[in-house]
Amino acid sequence: MRWFLFICFYILVDIYAFQAVKTLTKHNWIHISYVFLSLVVLGNFIYQFAQPNPSGGFGSGRGYAMGFVLAFMVSKILLTVFMFGEDIVRFVVAIYGRLFSTNAAFEMPSRRTFLSQIALGIAVIPFASLLYGMYKGKYNYKVLNYTLYFEDLPDAFDGYRITQISDIHSGSFDNKEKIEYAVDLVNEQKADTILFTGDLVNNKATEMDPWMETFSKLNAKDGVFSILGNHDYGDYVAWESDQARLNNLQDLKKVHSTLGWDLLLNEHRFLERNGERIALIGVENWGAGGFKKMGDLDLAGKGLSPQEFKVLMSHDPSYWQEKIKTDGNNYHLTLSGHTHGMQFGIEIPGWFKWSPVQYRYENWAGIYEEFGRYINVNRGFGYLAYPGRVGIWPEISVIELRKGSKPA
Incomplete structure (x- = not known):
């Protein structure tokens, strides 16, 4: 059940964060690369923790699998916060338009590209920091x-x-x-x-x-x-x-x-x-x-x-x-x-x-x-x-x- 809940949470966050990528680019190869990389990170995490682990600890395989998941999740959660905040604004605007406009249709405004750019820019900071921490920071005595x-x-x-x-x-x-x-x-x-x-x-x-x-x-x-x-x-x-x-x-x-x-x-x-x-x-x-x-x-x-x-x-x-x-x-x-x-x-x-x-x-x-x-x-x-x-x-x-x- 814990694995199921984690995978569901990972996928839901990933889908929401993906909206920022879709707003910024229409190139299918970027979309496919995003999905592929997300699945690789999740698959490696599941694989590493499914293997027998006599030491009971976090050796290099498990540790790095956890590190990559953490880097991706923190960054995508930030993206999700931005996207969700924008969706709330879009929803309020749509409701206002429905109630006070002569146009009776309920229509959500499109996402704004500059907000997706800001969100991605901010999300890159923890992503790059966590990767740096894995390869350099842990030995920065x-x-x-x-x-x-x-x-x-x-x-x-x-x-x-x-x-x-x-x-x-x-x-x-x-x-x-x-x-x-x-x-x-x-x-x-x-x-x-x-x-x-x-x-x-x-x-x-x-x-x-x-x-x-x-x-x-x-x-x-x-x-x-x-x-x-x-x-x-x-x-x-x-x-x-x-x-x-x-x-x-x-x-x-x-x-x-x-x-x-x-x-x-x-x-x-x-x-x-x-x-x-x-x-x-x-x-x-x-x-x-x-x-x-x-x-x-x-x-x-x-x-x-x-x-x-x-x-x-x-x-x-x-x-x-x-x-x-x-x-x-x-x-x-x-x-x-x-x-x-x-x-x-x-x-x-x-x-x-x-x-x-x-x-x-x-x-x-x-x-x-x-x-x-x-x-x-x-x-x-x-x-x-x-x-x-x-x-x-x-x-x-x-x-x-x-x-x-x-x-x-």
């Missing part, structure tokens, strides 16, 4: 630098630099050269530590097999630390048994170890310098709504005092809103990911940022402060489902901790 000030930061950690990456989603990658470039870019930041905040894979530990050598190159003076994200538990794929799912999770934990990453599972470590220390805490995934709730902040911070300086890794930023920001144990800085910035939006650094995901998550990209405590929501290293990024680029966060008050 950006290094975002932040400096945060804390009065109670230990002196020895003044100037301490953290590089954060998140949401690798290795099962989606299709370009080894670009990924190796990104890993080198992370290392070039020469941070004191690298923190990975979850979602190493889409579903299965084996997705990391082709990428072990590449990600094992990540290194920092104080090491690489990591946590699990909601996708790492393997909950979004059908397993032959619960034991198989649990075995996959154990295999994924071994992947972290083999990479040389210290995986924190509701626990903490200490980073030490010149006889002083800060606490690094990692909780398992906790997400509002239907997401997995394995995170246990109380367990992870057990034994720590409110006076100790703390950096916390929590994959889903909703946990910060739910508990972390108001917790009496005083978690100074939280690092999260999960949202991907929806991989789509408009952002002018320092001026403006918007994405549909902001209507789901209060904290969805960048630095936020409440009660003197901070959270950074990383926009993600990889991508999921739609194989691209538009406006919200893949991110490497570099956070420098400074002692003192924030300059005016």
